[in-house]
Amino acid sequence: MKVLFFSAQSYDREYFTRANQAAPLELRFLEAPLNVDNTALIKDEQVICVFVNDHVTAEIISILKEKNVKLIALRSAGFNNVDLAAAATAGIKVVRVPAYSPHAVAEHALTLLTALNRKIYKSYNRVRDNNFTLSGLEGIDLFGKTVGIIGTGNIGTVFCKIMLGIGCKVIAHDVYINEELVLAGVAYKSLDEVLSESDIVSLHCPLMPATKHLINKNSIVSMKKGVILINTSRGGLIDTVAVIDALKNGHIGALGIDVYEQEEHLFFQNFSDTIVQDDVLSRLTTFPNVLITAHQGFFTKEALMQISNITLNNIRSYVDDGILLNEVK
Incomplete structure (x- = not known):
């Protein structure tokens, strides 16, 4: 399964690549935040991974549905940046990291x-x-x-x-x-x-x-x-x-x-x-x-590793077994 990351920093690449070694998914990283314009960068990925400042609006969700995106994986605990009602209507599932460190x-x-x-x-x-x-x-x-x-x-x-x-x-x-x-x-x-x-x-x-x-x-x-x-x-x-x-x-x-x-x-x-x-x-x-400080509260080695592991496990569980771990409804 192919996964596209938005708002990806160097540490995202490092920790997610490390966490992906056990049961590899195909990961692609973009530094740009998710917005209407750069949804064009989505190729054939069925999973997108977003962070707290990626606003997944109803308009964006409509585009994601057209592009056959099936899952929005939040690599954060908060989910107020996702229009959950629009995602439910579009049949796109949303998962998150409820607790890391x-x-x-x-x-x-x-x-x-x-x-x-x-x-x-x-x-x-x-x-x-x-x-x-x-x-x-x-x-x-x-x-x-x-x-x-x-x-x-x-x-x-x-x-x-x-x-x-x-x-x-x-x-x-x-x-x-x-x-x-x-x-x-x-x-x-x-x-x-x-x-x-x-x-x-x-x-x-x-x-x-x-x-x-x-x-x-x-x-x-x-x-x-x-x-x-x-x-x-x-x-x-x-x-x-x-x-x-x-x-x-x-x-x-x-x-x-x-x-x-x-x-x-x-x-x-x-x-x-x-x-x-x-x-x-x-x-x-x-x-x-x-x-x-600029949203660095989560920024420890332990937290980054947990975020990476939980996010990828959420995706693998959905891809392999159809089971939605840590779903947001």
Whole structure:
């Protein structure tokens, strides 16, 4: 079976080629993201493999059906970038990687939090300039602070355990209560309670209509003044303009994000020699208390290997046995 990858980076080629050695599929990699124009690059592949910034719209799905594509394999956990209703109507199946390394993303959330709190990025630059002063670098003890975690799926669960291990009071909100976390000491509360009681808020929920702009002008008002906000889930969970206003007036004390609502136009690309035209992101980068990484939370050796193995196993299972592992409906 032939598989065409869109938005393929060098590491995709490396890890998928390695994972493909056991039971080879015919893989072809394209650096370009999937869009209407480059669907013309699909030859006789019946499977396409896409990433988070490939928007598989109804128009594209109609073209995929004409080209006899049978399966859309997401090499990600999120699936909000695929028009599932259109795929179902076209008879094209969709599979994903529901979990790869929740530790990778949860640990990255911790990295953003600690780097922001202790101003590591500032001190790094100071020392490189032979400036060994400490003024302005003070942080807080995380021990004893209240951490609010919104979404306790695989990644949120790991993050809860990490913060409990540090000695934080952990409260959480999710539509499903994880009894294991309750026994470990996590208190489940309403969304309003989590936002209003937390010194630190970390987002780990999926993006869907009910969670879009979960952090907005109104919800920010209910949060503690000086709150630290972390988002390693999906950019659309945050109304970025509202967050900028809250950074300007000091209501949000620090912001760490690995995702951005308009990231598909920027992330995974090199614009170092050009002018970035996104004024909102450019404004964010001017704040001394904002730390942005470009969707690298998943980027560990272990996670990349798991993503590759699970994605190819999803495809092989469908091709060989007609069984849809990790189907998204």
